[in-house]
Each structure stands twice: as structure tokens, then as C-alpha cells.
Amino acid sequence: MKKLHYFAVLLALAFSCATKEEVPNYTQMTDEERLKAATEIAKSTIMVDGHVDLPYRMKVGGFTLQREVLDVSVRTPDGNFDYPRAKEGGLDAPFMSIYIPAGNQKTPGASKSLADSLIAMTERLATTFPDKFAMAYSPADIEANFAKGLISLPMGMENGAGIEDDLANVEYFYKRGIRYITLTHGTDNLIGDASYDTTGTYGGLSEFGEKVVAEMNRVGIMVDLSHVSDNTFRDALAITKVPIIASHSSVRKFTPRFERNMSDELIQAMAKNGGVMMINFGGSFIDSAYAAGSSQVREHLVNYMAENNLSRSDSSFRAYAAEYSASNNPFPTVQRVADHIDHVVALVGIDYVGLGSDFDGVGDSLPTGLKDVSMFPNLIAELLKRGYSREDIEKICYKNVFRVWNAVEDYAKAKS
Template sequence: MKKNYSYLLLGLLAFACQPKETTPDYTAMSDDERLKVATEMAHNTIMVDGHVDLPYRMKVGGFTLQREILDVSVRTDGGNFDFPRSKEGGLDAPFMSIYIPAGNQQTPGASKALADSLILMTERLAETFPDKFAMAYSPADIEANFEAGKISLPMGMENGAGLEDDIANVEYFHGRGIRYITLTHGKANLIGDSSYDTVRLYNGLSEYGEQVVKEMNRVGIMVDLSHVSDDTFKDALAITKVPVIASHSSVRKFTPGFERNMSDELIQAMAKNGGVMMINFGGSFIDSAYSAGSTAVREHLVNWLAENNLSRSDSAAQAYIAEYTAANNPFPTVQRVADHIDHVKNLVGIDYVGLGSDFDGVGDSLPTGLKDVSMYPNIIAELLKRGYSKEDIEKICYKNVFRVWKAVEDYATAQK
């Protein structure tokens, strides 16, 4: 019996003749069309921000465990983060910075106590508004919260001083939900030297700091190398068995002499390690001209207020300040942030860059077009304009940091 292949051939021909899906040319779109696409991408893609300083803002704003004064479940006056603006911008997983000021290092026990209180505040936020926020301790948690329409609150400790002088606190804070630790902050601590500190106690990591990095690997906490000195950075890379992150650092090429940002050598070393660099949006981080420009504006306004016998709270002063600042705008733009992402991509590839805004942590220095969490579509639109693909955007928004996080989890699981 002969088989009839005619229907099969007709089916194959019909399939071959169907129009193929083509990738849109985002560069050919108008700015309005591109922003619409960028907004859809932001809402349909998991977006992780490596560093948002909301917990310390809540502390300064008067948040207590008994009564919430700063209510970020609704639109707030001031600050860069709240639930409505996060939803507008497509932000799904801002790493809550458990920030320990360097001054706390002077009093034994003060750093750990502050870390515990800020963790409790973050947990209270999720408990108080369970329909809006949820804690997250893994990429899987973020994915589940994203499907449920909730904003995840993963946590990172900014300043390893919170560990005090007890290596057991590494495991303790993992149990409390901390998933990265920034080894230092503004001053050298027991772990190592800081980029901001002129005093170099160890010329890199201390012996205790070496133990801390190894213990972080063992328990599953990402090593964050923002804020550390170049030597501390290199020492940590030499010791870690897993990829690292820089949760909120930018490119030193655009800010010569600013050690807080990462040099090309460090960017290349981090890429070789498999890590990810998450770009800080702060004005002084992305453009060396910002500091000089903002100082000039500030000096003019101080002198003008004195000459006119006005204070900043006077309505006439507020109008003049707004007008003068707009006319002499010292702020960089969203394009400058894209320049930093471009530099990392061109230097080491798209797999090693992410977003680490430092919202609520860099004051009013944020660039035009990225003033708060509602504005992430603007950076996505700018990247699309420069030829980035949808897959590139997904890597920047979450896939790169998820890759590192999962590698850290897998290594820790293998040690048990």
C-alpha cells in the first residue's frame, strides 16, 4: 500500500510560506513609540535594583515597629521609592539596603543592633501590606512574587561592620534574610579598607575579612564589592569561590580619580570572576562635572538668599530656586547612565552589568529622567535607542544578577 505524501508536502509548503516574526527595529521608532515599548518591557520583565536605601529612610522618617509614620504603600512626598511609583516604573525587586553608618563602628554592638532593627522594619513593611510587598530570599521567591503582582523585598547589608567581630554572625544574618553584604562603607572596618578612607589599615582585606568572604561563600551570601578599596576588591576576588557583585557602583572612566567607582581593570576582573556590576544613578557617580556644577548653583543660591534676606521656605525663594536651578541645571541625564552601561558592555559584554540605582541614598543628585522609581522605562528606552535587544534588557534587569545569586546558592548547598 502506497502512502500519500501530498497532504504532508502541502502542509510543509504552507508553513514555509508563512511570514516570519521579525525583531522590531527599536532604533527606527519615534521617541514616544520607543518609550511605550520600554514601559511594556519594564512591566512584563522582572526588574531587580541592587540597592535602594528605603529602610534607613524609614528610620530617619520615624518608622517604628509599633506605628508606621512613613507609609510607602501610597504615594509619598519626597524620597525616591513607594509602591505606586514602583508599579509605574516596573520595579519588582529592590534590594533593601540594611545600611550601617561608619560611625556605628565606634561602639561595640551598635552596628549589629542597627542591622537587626532595619531588618525588622523591612519585615514589618511586608507584614503590614501583604497585598503589596513580600519578603524574598531567593530568585525563586522573586519570581513567585512577580507572578502574584507583589514587590519583593530582598535584603543586602551595606557595611560588613554589622557582623561585629564574630564570624558566627555571617550565618546569623543569612538566617535573618541578608543575601549580600557590602564588605565596607565609608571607613575601614574589621573586614578591610574602604575606597572613601584615606587610612589603609590592611592594604586590602584583613585576616578576619578573608574568613568573612569564605564564610559568606559557605552560607550563601553574595559578596558585594561596592565601597571597598581597589586592594580589598582584588583580595576578595582572589579568595571567593563564586561570582561577586558590585551592588551600586559606576564606571571610573567617567569620574577620574574617584576610587569609589570601578576601573576598567576591576570591571574586567569581575567579569572574569563571572560577577555583575550594577550601575549607580547618583550624579557624582556618573559624571565628574556634576559636583562642580552643583556646587556653583548652591553657592549662587546661598548668596542670593542672603542678599534678599530670604530663607528657602519663603515662597518667593522657592520660585527663584526652581527657576534658577532649571536654567543652570547641573544634573546629568539618563543618557549618561546609559553611557556607563555601554562602557561595561563594550569592555566585557552584556552578561556583567545590571541596575543599582542607590535611590533614597544619593539625595537630590539623581539625573534628569531618573529621579525616582517610576522612571526606569526611560533608561530602557535609551538603551533600545542605542540598539540593545529585548534579551539584552532582560539580562540587565534581572538575568545577570539571578545568575550570580543562583551560583552562590548552588555553591552553599554543595557545602552542606
């Protein structure tokens, strides 16, 4: 018996060593090998993007319920998202942003009407291309769609102005499929103060906004604190009974005085709450040098047009602009996005960070190496190069936001 036990121990040790050897050391790979590994991870792991502005892009492109102009089931010549590129990049669940411009707040009913229209457009994608897209209202839905090879279309409403002045609309939008609401957008609204607005109408959340946050908790909608002022952020954290998200925000350390991004204090408060911060890829969000550099490029090109009596549509100007922009590239790189992730992880840990690209919402400001949804493997490869494990990548890609989403669902079920 002792001899059998001895051999069993040896077998267990041998199996353990073999298992450890199977874990690849991504930091020792060549860039080509690492990108191949990153692409495999991207395609075999659920990837959630907290914010993609496709619905509003469809609206601008002429997509309606009666006719379809922008067809994202095939490769499109512009924009950052379509089905083929999402498949190439391994993106499985882009949160469709039901974006309400602040200007709609001036006309009663306009915000809710636009939200309904954009929701219907998103639903039409799933019904028109059922072999490619599917609606998703929970993490379980995304997992089921992933198993079928479908791209999930969960929805978040960007700007709580869609609620108008009626608290009952919180539950209404839950029933329409909205699973997070960004409390404010460009200006203060009935809910609270926005980061881009210096008015400070309420000094944080309004009394109505406090009721909105509580009602979102009750029905099961995630509270999204991107776009809000620092005071609104703190007020919402004090009221919510469940973890929050910041669906598309980055680190203020790299963009001093840019309140739209999150300070270290807010990142720490978010982590204490159990929330998740989803990193925005926009140039002005990830590097303060981008704004100055892009302004210089634009100024030079405007002067060049005037001096040479050209317009933007002239082929000679377009050729010159492309060459000049490439030679004086103001864009940050994929490495800078990884720097933001590094900062959050160093400050509060791996469990509180995710991806919130803002694709189709930040114009041409996207960093080199992350110009569209096909390029997610470039970011994963950079993280692998920096020593992140596959488990770390899975947390960033979906597990962290699923944890928050499930907690919000569980709280709402317990209250019902």
C-alpha cells in the same frame, strides 16, 4: 511524499519569516512609541534594583516597630521609592539596603543592633501590606511574588560592620534574610579597606575579612564589592569561590580618580569571575561634571539668600531657587546612565551589567529622567533606542543578577 515535503518546507520558511517580522525594530520607532514599548517591557519583565535605601529613609522618617510615620504603600511627597511609583516604573525587586553608617563602628554592638532594627522594619512592610509587598530570599521567591503582582523585598546589608568581630554573625544574618553584604562603607572596618578612606589600614582585606568572604560563600550570601578599595576588591576576588556583585557602582572612566567607581581593570576582573556590576544612578557616580556644576549652583543660591536676607524656607527663595536651578541644571541625564551600561557591555559583554540605582541614598543628585522608581522606562527606552534587544534588557533587569545569586546558592547547598 516529495510534494508533501516541499510544502512542509515552504510552510516552515513562511512561519520563520512571519516570526522575524514580529520582532519590533525599536530603533525605528518614534520616542513616544519607544517609551510605550519600554513601559510594557518594564511591567512584563522582572526588574531587580541592587540597592534602594528605603529602610534607612524609614528610620529617619520616624518609622519604628511601634508606630509608622512614613507610609510607602501610598504615594509619598518626597523620596524616590513608594509602592505606586514602583508599579508605574515596573520595579519588582528592590534590594532593601540595611545600611550601617560608618560611625556605628565606634561603638561595639551598635552596628549589629541597627541592622536588626532595619531588618525588622523591612519585614514589617511585608506583614503590614501583604497585598503589596513580600519578603524574598531567593530568585525563586521573586519569581513567585512577581506572578502574584507583589513587590519583593530582598535585603542586602550595606557595611559588613554589622558582623562586628564575630564570624558567627555571617550565618546569623543569612538566617535573618540578608542575601548580600557590602564588605565596607565610608571608612575602613574590621573586614578591609574602603574606597572613601585613604588610611589603607590593611592594604586590602584583613585576615578577618578573608574569613568573612569564605564564610559568606559557605552560607550563601553574595559578596558585594561596592564601596571597597581597589586592593580589597582584588583580594576578595582572589578568595571567593563564586561570582561577586557590585550592587551600586558605576564606571570610573566617566569619573576619573573617583575610586568608589570601578576601573576598567576591575570591571574585566569582575567579568572573569562571572560577577555582575549594577550601575549607580547618582550624579557624582555617573558624571564628574555634576559635582562642579552643583557646587556652583549651591554657591550662587547661598549668596542670593545672604544678599536678600532670605532663608531656605522663604517662599520667594524657593521659587527663585527652582527657577535658577532649572535654568542652570547641573544634573546629568538618563543618557549618561546608558553610557555607563554601554561601556560595560563594550568592555566585557551584556552578561555582566545590571541596575543598582541607589534610590533614597543619593539625595537630589539623580539625573534628569531618572528621579524616582517610576522612571525606569525612560532608561529602557534609551537602551532600546541604542539597539539593545528585549533579551538584552531582560539580562540587565534581572537575568544577570539571578545567574550570580543562583550560583552562590548552589555553591552553599553543595557545601552544606
